[in-house]
Amino acid sequence: MSVPATPRRQSRQREPDGPPPPPVVQRLRLRYAKRGRLRFTSHRDFARAFERALRRAEVPMGYSAGFSPHPKISYLGAAPTGVASEAEYLEIGLAEHRDPEAVRAALDACLPAGLDIEEAVPAMTGGFAERIEASHWRIELAGLDSEAVAGAVAAFLAADAVAVQRMTKNGNRTIDARAAVVTLLAGGTTVDLVVRLTTPAVRPDDVLAGLRHVAGLEPSLPPQVTRLAQGRLLADGSLSDPLADDRG
Numbered sequence: 512m513s514v515p516a517t518p519r520r521q522s523r524q525r526e527p528d529g530p531p532p533p534p535v536v537q538r539l540r541l542r543y544a545k546r547g548r549l550r551f552t553s554h555r556d557f558a559r560a561f562e563r564a565l566r567r568a569e570v571p572m573g574y575s576a577g578f579s580p581h582p583k584i585s586y587l588g589a590a591p592t593g594v595a596s597e598a599e600y601l602e603i604g605l606a607e608h609r610d611p612e613a614v615r616a617a618l619d620a621c622l623p624a625g626l627d628i629e630e631a632v633p634a635m636t637g638g639f640a641e642r643i644e645a646s647h648w649r650i651e652l653a654g655l656d657s658e659a660v661a662g663a664v665a666a667f668l669a670a671d672a673v674a675v676q677r678m679t680k681n682g683n684r685t686i687d688a689r690a691a692v693v694t695l696l697a698g699g700t701t702v703d704l705v706v707r708l709t710t711p712a713v714r715p716d717d718v719l720a721g722l723r724h725v726a727g728l729e730p731s732l733p734p735q736v737t738r739l740a741q742g743r744l745l746a747d748g749s750l751s752d753p754l755a756d757d758r759g
Contacts, residue, residue, distance in 0.1 A: 517543050615629075
């Protein structure tokens with residue numbers, strides 16, 4: 512005599528208590544700067560400071576669902592620690608409509624001087640990340656001879672490839688610092704650099720390592736690096752403004 516099979520008990524997925532978070536009704540895109548001593552702020556440190564500023568400014572944020580809700584914030588290509596920047600970008604999702612300039616001013620007042628919210632605009636179209644194709648950097652090389660800097664730049668540009676080593680969590684990795692460089696201009700002891708976003712990304716310190724490799728250029732003082740712009744790469748080598756399409 513066969514014994515009837517015991518029906519399987521369907522597992523029930525746990526759900527967090529309480530109502531779901533309100534939907535995002537407005538998205539704002541922000542440009543912020545890292546200046547002075549605050550250039551040593553890591554991306555994680557900035558993210559923590561920014562979330563505190565959102566709470567202090569009482570910005571009505573949208574949140575993700577689940578047991579560990581997080582505010583709706585999307586960061587785009589944060590600059591490395593120790594690098595200053597005039598062109599960092601992020602997007603936030605709000606649960607209530609707010610005046611963008613009022614949000615900008617409130618957040619800026621809640622952040623330390625040197626982490627400055629420069630602009631806020633409503634997100635009018637999608638594809639924000641696709642507007643970032645390249646970065647414009649300025650590298651100040653104090654303590655070097657201008658002719659030595661110009662010679663190193665010329666040698667770098669003349670090379671078909673410039674292999675440099677980068678330490679990663681998986682050990683040393685060899686990358687071509689030349690392939691991503693669009694323009695590299697020397698003016699005295701200052702270098703202006705436009706570099707495409709690639710995988711792996713080529714950073715200013717990789718280009719400095721390349722200048723050392725091809726010409727022995729070795730600054731006697733720590734270089735001062737500033738990101739001046741991010742955007743789409745235009746035909747003349749300049750960059751478009753990522754917020755231009757949202758200003759109307």
